[in-house]
Amino acid sequence: xxxxxxxxxxxxxxxxxxxxxxxxxxxxxxxxxxxxxxxxxxxxxxxxxxxxx
Numbered sequence: 001x002x003x004x005x006x007x008x009x010x011x012x013x014x015x016x017x018x019x020x021x022x023x024x025x026x027x028x029x030x031x032x033x034x035x036x037x038x039x040x041x042x043x044x045x046x047x048x049x050x051x052x053x
Contacts, residue, residue: 004035 008015
C-alpha cells in the first residue's frame with residue numbers, strides 16, 4: 001500500500017526534512033501524489049449538498 005501521509009511528529013528538523021524530501025525528490029513526490037486516499041476523495045461535502053438540493 002502506498003503512503004499518502006508521513007508522520008513527522010513535532011520535531012521541527014524532522015518536519016523540515018520530510019517536506020524537503022518531497023520537494024527535492026521527484027520519485028518520492030510522484031509516489032505519494034498518485035497514492036489512493038483511504039479516507040475518501042474529498043468530495044463528500046459536494047455529494048451531501050447535492051443530495052439535499
